[in-house]
Amino acid sequence: MKGAQLYAAGDLRLEELPEPRLGDDEVLLRPLYSGVCGSELHFYQRGLDPGLPPPPRLLGHEFAGIVHATGRAVTSVRPGDRVTGVPWAPCGRCGYCRRGLVHHCTAKRPITGSFAERMVVAESAVYLVPPEIPLRRAALAEPVSCAVWALDQAGLRSGETVVIVGAGPLGLILLLLAQWSGAAQTIVAEFSPVRRDLAAQLGATHVVDPRTQDLPARVRDATDGLGADVALEVVGHPAALRSALDCVRHSGTVVVVGVADATATLPLAPFEVYRRELTIRGSYTRCHTYDRTLNWLRRAEFDRLISHELPLEEIVAGFELAGSAQCGKVLILPNGSPEG
Numbered sequence: 001m002k003g004a005q006l007y008a009a010g011d012l013r014l015e016e017l018p019e020p021r022l023g024d025d026e027v028l029l030r031p032l033y034s035g036v037c038g039s040e041l042h043f044y045q046r047g048l049d050p051g052l053p054p055p056p057r058l059l060g061h062e063f064a065g066i067v068h069a070t071g072r073a074v075t076s077v078r079p080g081d082r083v084t085g086v087p088w089a090p091c092g093r094c095g096y097c098r099r100g101l102v103h104h105c106t107a108k109r110p111i112t113g114s115f116a117e118r119m120v121v122a123e124s125a126v127y128l129v130p131p132e133i134p135l136r137r138a139a140l141a142e143p144v145s146c147a148v149w150a151l152d153q154a155g156l157r158s159g160e161t162v163v164i165v166g167a168g169p170l171g172l173i174l175l176l177l178a179q180w181s182g183a184a185q186t187i188v189a190e191f192s193p194v195r196r197d198l199a200a201q202l203g204a205t206h207v208v209d210p211r212t213q214d215l216p217a218r219v220r221d222a223t224d225g226l227g228a229d230v231a232l233e234v235v236g237h238p239a240a241l242r243s244a245l246d247c248v249r250h251s252g253t254v255v256v257v258g259v260a261d262a263t264a265t266l267p268l269a270p271f272e273v274y275r276r277e278l279t280i281r282g283s284y285t286r287c288h289t290y291d292r293t294l295n296w297l298r299r300a301e302f303d304r305l306i307s308h309e310l311p312l313e314e315i316v317a318g319f320e321l322a323g324s325a326q327c328g329k330v331l332i333l334p335n336g337s338p339e340g
Ligand SMILES: [Zn+2]
Pocket: 037, 038, 039, 061, 062, 142, 143
């Protein structure tokens, strides 16, 4: 079968690969749609993070597809079922799993490889897609599940003002969820004009180009001089986090959702945290948010985030496009043009 593997920064190859081996508790599926994730773009642009197994690495973890075969112990899905899934399966036994914090599991089984004609997923990580949700939209389940968790971290309350720094696909998903979860004002900061337009179309009350406009001043104007209740950093850069900190009011909350370079740092005065009573929280992937995610995915507005669909043969072009920021979500079609 054909599949895409990353060898080094900028070296992503579509190759002939052996069929994946199906374990007793696993599901073999044909991914029909597979999204290009910001974290994989990071690998493509900067190379794999230290600590990950050495390359080549199969990429692709934002998938929706059809079950092709099931392992002997699998009972919850059958061939032909429409499914999506979580890109790792927790062990269920470690200290974090026992505390319900499965995303911090110290022995999780990674699930990757949806930029290929077939992939294997642990049964415990598979979710049936309700018939009214198109598989194309269901391929957004993974980033949407991260956004649901990020808003949990933010503790958003109805009527509040939310700043979103960075309007890539995840920032735009957060924009939709923040509006639907009760934000009265949503202020989006983004460099790319294409993405600023998308944010405006998706209902952002204010859209700011932080290169030419003073973002914190715009936020203060919109909030009687106080600042926002919540700011979400969705870029993965210290300057973006600094902007987010500058945008919130006293006792406000900043959530770090973006994936920064592991060596990047930001000087922070303890006095500022004390005096402004800042809450700074990280949001790492997701924890038990897939059921709520599939509920959200009933909403057709998500379809407007998907700007490009490319065949597997054009995966390198898809990564280049996603890296250019001149797009919304880029989907790869690993098995050709699927269902309508
Ligand atoms: Zn992802």
